[in-house]
Amino acid sequence: MFERFLHQTPFFRLVVPLMLGILFQIKFRLPSQYNPYILIGLLIISFLFLFLKLTASYNLNKIWGIVISLYLFFLGLELASLKQQKEYSFSDDKHTFIATLIEQPEEKEKSVKTILKLDLIKDSAQWTQNSSIVLCYLEKDSLSLQMNMGDEMLASAYINEPVHTGNPYAFNYKKYLSYKEIYNQCYIQSGYYQVLTYNKGSKVKLISNRLRQRLLNIYYANQIHGDEFAVLSALTLGYKSELTPEIKESFSTSGAMHILAVSGLHVGIIYIILCKLLFFLQRIKYGKYLQSAIIILMLFFYAFITGLSASVFRATIMFTFISIGKIFTRQVNIYNSIAASAFLLLLMNPYAIMNVGFQLSFAAVLSIVFFQPRLYSLLTINNTLVDYFWQLVSVSIAAQIGTFPITMFYFGQFPVYFMLTNIIVIPAVTIIIYGAFILFILSFS
Template sequence: MDCFSHPLIRLVLPFTLGMVGANCLMDSLNLSVLFVLCCLALAPTLLHVKSKQPQSKKVFGMWATALAFLLGMTLFTSKHERISQGIPVDSSFCQGTLTERPVEKAHSWALNLRQENGSHILLYIGKSRSTSPQTDSVQFASLHIGDTILAQIKYLTATNTCEDNTFAPYYDYLFHHDVTATAYCNAQHWDWKPSNLSFNPLSVAKELQERMHQIYDERGIKGEAGSIVEAMTIGRKTILAQHTRKAFTEAGVSHVLALSGFHVGVIVMLMQVFFFSSILPRKWKWGVNLLLIFTLWGYTAITGLSPSLVRATTMFSILMLCQTGSGTFMSLDSCALTFFTMLCINPFYLFDIGFQLSFLSVSGISLWSKSILESCPSSNTVIRMLWNIIFISLACTLFTTPLVAYHFGKAPIWSVVSNLAIIPFVYIIMWGSMLWWLSLGWIWGNGIILLLVEWAANLMNEIVHFISSSSMSTLEWKPGILLTTILYMCILFFTFFYTSRVKKAH
């Protein structure tokens, strides 16, 4: 299979390279010049778009590639300049709207504030020495999303001008998440005003999440199993024990605890089974897919509108819209279109680790899924399903391990084994939780479902802890950017070699 036979991929590659180039050459780029160059490249591209001559098609391809490259540079530069303009001019005072619940640190409280231009400031307010910790907790708990925070700054650091190499990666991470500065103020030098809005979507979403937590708590889902169920279903990880987080990370299944593309994918599969999507005629799939999209966004809203889940829901929404047109859910072209659309929405997604891992996983599934099914030695439905699950997990692990090692300096050795071991329990927890919420009024049946969900969560937790306790659960390995690139080139070469052989054999 030749990926370059897909026209969208041939445009996405230069588009992405343009963004990478813009990030490397940001100090020497001018947005106006890039815009003019885009316009100059657009004209010959449009002139050759309808030509049927072979020579004109080659010229069109060259100009389209140049246009995609320049467009990537232009969008990234525009985003960078807009966020850079959000750095406060007055470093002694800041004002912003609270976008998340305050987070308690060792010596301060962290508040994420949105400014008028859309950029953010991460404000750290020192803990008071004159009041008790309980008084501080009550005060910050009274803050709501949408409230206005005013603070007299003691010191402020812009995230795009950090000269300390030790903290440079962290400040790059903050800047690519629209945080223009970090600031600190003393406990007595800040104030707040309640929100003037009668309806704040973020605040309502967080309140819904808290209400769902209360229902879980009232109905008896508590302890370690309860914290795992809440993390997997409503995205609430505040009560998750540190040793549990560490065990899931070392076992290579930390994605299970963070609402993301994995959970959205499971929900899509469950809803497709519920609506008999696979056997419906194509003319009905438009309505089913639109209903699925509304369901996904409703789920995203009631679980707090976390950035990773919003991104994953956007991705799957575009994929499902592509499916209604092409009939294929995860074709390379639909994945490329989704990738292109999301980078147009926010070019900084390119440097988000969750975004990178999501699309590497989806790309691995897209490239391998057809060949995996065709190479299955049995026609039995159950065997083919197990075959598909095992090798899809292998494909995802193959495509994500080098990047995980590059970013985190360690590669989970038992990732495939642990993923295969917990997949049945993930489905039981997700299915069971959905049925549990639907049967809240049926006390007897609701209790049985609760026992099943708790059993699955406890057993999954024990399996993960057993795997992570192995002395060889992770490999300490941090490849450089060059070695990581070479590894992905080898993976792609092996993928195309294997899939082409399977295609010829069938």
Template sequence: MFKADYIFARILLPLIVGIGVFYFFPTENLIVTLSIISAAIFLLLFVINFTYKILNAYKFKGISGFLFFTFFFSFGGLLCLLNNEKLKADYFAKKDYKLLKIWVNDEPEQTNDILRFKARVISGYLNNNQLKQSGQILLALKVDSLNPIHLEYGDELIVSAKYLDVEPPYNPAEFDFKQWLANQNVFEQAFINQNHILKTNRNIGNPILKFALKLREAQVNKYRKLIKNDEAFAVASTLILGYRADLSKETLAAYSKTGTIHALSVSGSHVAIIFFVLDFMLIFLDRKRGTKILKFILIFSLIWIYALITGLSPSVVRSAIMIGIFITAKTFARNKNGYNTLAFAAFCQLIYNPFLIWDVGFQLSYISVFGLIYLQPKIYKWIYIKNKWLNKVWELIAISLAAQIVTFPLCIYYFHQFPIYFLLGNLFISLPLMVIMILGIIVLIPFADKLSTIFEWIIVSTNQILKWIADLPYSTLSSIWINLPELLLLSLSLGLFIYALTNYNKKLIYASILLYIFYASLIVYDDWVATKQQKIIFFTLRKNYAAAFISGRETILLTDLNANDKNFHFFVKPALEQAQISKINFINLNRDTLINHFIKKDNQIVFKGYRILLIDEFLNYKNLNIEGKFSSLWLTGNIRFMLENLNRHIEFKSLIIDATNKDYKIASFKTFAENNSIPQHVLKKNPAYLVQLTQ
């Protein structure tokens, strides 16, 4: 029914489609339905294959192919639903437990006095009964600065916590932390103090993973002793060991702007470097069948030893599995089809964890490897170079081009930027990265620490050159926002164009150009809309206020945040970038301002005909001598002003209540609005308030 060469490549597509579709329909009833469908189709296919010659089933290949597609589609959906923690009968959040017994199932991260970690629930305590439960929870623990608690992977704890659903994004273009956690099967979170937690002095984590994390910690400590430069230490720990070190903003920006940020994430490229180095060093073992198997055992073992050193981080494990399957096929398979091997690696990992299809690292890893298999040889053949060393340089360029081209649409969609000098950056980083990887592992070996000086110098020099490249004019196209339909159009156009070029198919080239014109038209339309936009965004924040008065590509941002504040970067800036704002005028409520169509004076704001009366702390215990009609009243600064005492000559259509007001004040304002049938918009734990203005 399927060509044996491509069987996993063919069944992977319906499996992914099934997982993707049923992820959005998480209901228990569908589990039963999909189980019956999968079982019935499997039995039918078994009967067809068992009686293939008797029934002359070859005449019905189309029907058999459809059944295969349907089986893996439903099987993928079934896998997705069975892996959804919320659909399990004993999911802990279905009941309100006052106490939970949990264990720490990842490495805790501390920021200031807050310790964050994911934990797996063992049981819940209800009416003095301990009930076995399942599920995961994200905990934010406020640590006692005088007597801080020490937690590590596997620690068993009893916590007193009120768990809540993870909050969704409230502002336009804000990072969807709720969805990001849901893709990891985490749906609840809790914020607790250290005195609400009890360690049972038991560690029940996976002993292999615990050993790996301890091993990595020892290697990080060794780096700390050997490397004097803090930035070099941070790069070495992140790049080689996958340890989340504190990299400076300048270094992160340099790697990001040069398109080499992948070098700082221990992933497929790092494992591939180790594989190629080992494959080259052990090439003398390729002569006989027996020594070839010995070579396979050595490389396979050393790759997993490296994975252990990195703490068995998910990205490294994923890459080790992928490379492991590749070298197994290379050693033992007669027909070494790269696409089928790649599909088999993805198939195995999705069977284990179907939610991986939403992992950005998983998507980029497999797409980039596909690009290397399919596109790199074709790019390499464009130019024939006799010189051995120049040929190696061209080979590196072909690799960089192939990986960058196939991942280009996804990188723009997820990261909203494109590095102009990616070729220069990747060409430069290729050799240093290889040397850094090899030296970084060697210096961890006893009696090899004398090489640490050279190791440190190479890292420092590499960082300096990347910073120089990043500072070149027009190094990055940033603030590029495309939506899902535009991503699909761009990807389809690019895919068709590449396939048409490699197969000399003019019709497909024309089709790809038409798709690209359609995509470009949407982009031009988005740009036109951006130049004509007139709107106000009142942002939802935790303790601050921010409102963007947008006209075309310029905005007046009325806020108590500054351009360097992390709250501005996380909650406000993404919305302004998505709106294609090129100029931001920061002002605050303490100063009167007149800019273009924006006027703020005497507690009044006027913008494009939209009038706001500002009720702040300066009006506490005062009588308002203002009359007129207002679009909104903006309540800010936890005011003591009594809304009941508003002048009868003041008319307004809605209340805007920002996060600078305390909860009890917000509650009283809401009561006032409800009693007087006035629309109210609370900018705290509610969606941002968007006002579209007529031109």
């Protein structure tokens, strides 16, 4: 049975050794100078197997599979090693540097938080290039409150490594930042920086940020303010700057915190909405290709207007593979689609495997796919409305089965109201997303 599963899910066989290689390198930080030679050697051997048609033999085909697995394992080692080589430590002196804001600033109680990408740093009497990513806090004043993503600044500040408390069981903020490729932080006082130019950096992210700001202004124009604006903007556009600690605590306690982080739930709802709206395309020739193309484009557009966050992009990739799989097979193997999306995401960013959101997303989806049909089949309900609620309950229980160990490991708590909350939340979120998009369309018309 397991061999049949492996045969039906080729990407599962590919992603496992890649993951093991990444984790191995993160844990043990092995020297990597010989990795390129090993990768080239294994690649040549694998091509020789294909060129000489040795894979036709059952036993030699297994050896070829081992060679491919070893290649992916060492590829994982190399990808993680390349990330580790970007670590950079600054001296204890005060530094003068030119940097670009690569995230929209977020107002805090006494400061403005953002992420900087260094362009140049002054070393003695000369400027040298430096591409380090730095967590930055600007002293709150009239200038810092007007800063935007894409602003390039000249600044002077001490750049230090984040400090871990030392408690082995406490949240390690330094390690958390390192998996985002942020190894340093700084605090810039008022008067020690000035804006040089605007609209620097990734044009795609700049346009994405501007479009999201325009959509947020539509909420303001329709008299949506305060906590309502904070929740609605987080739920639909992934804008969480306005969320107060009280709102976060309320949603966390009730087990509904996941709806405030635009992620797989929201992308899944949009995917279902689009599938229902475009069902008629399946009746025409090549309609399924057109339907999948439109769905994929709209999902990426949603990722675009929500700021291209990692969680939305991850879910978009996952549903893209599911949609593509439906084109070529009548009954898509969901496990293979999930493994394919994980494989691509890890190739793009091997540190994604250490992201809690990445772990929760894939654990939840896999658990829903495996457990939900089994849980749902335990009860046979003839009433349509009751059956709908039982579907929601079975999905919620299935998701919690997969995410429970991760939630307890990282957060030490478990939302006991998750079933009741999700029965209310999922239909409500669906209606809110419908309403938000209707509002956006009417505002642009």
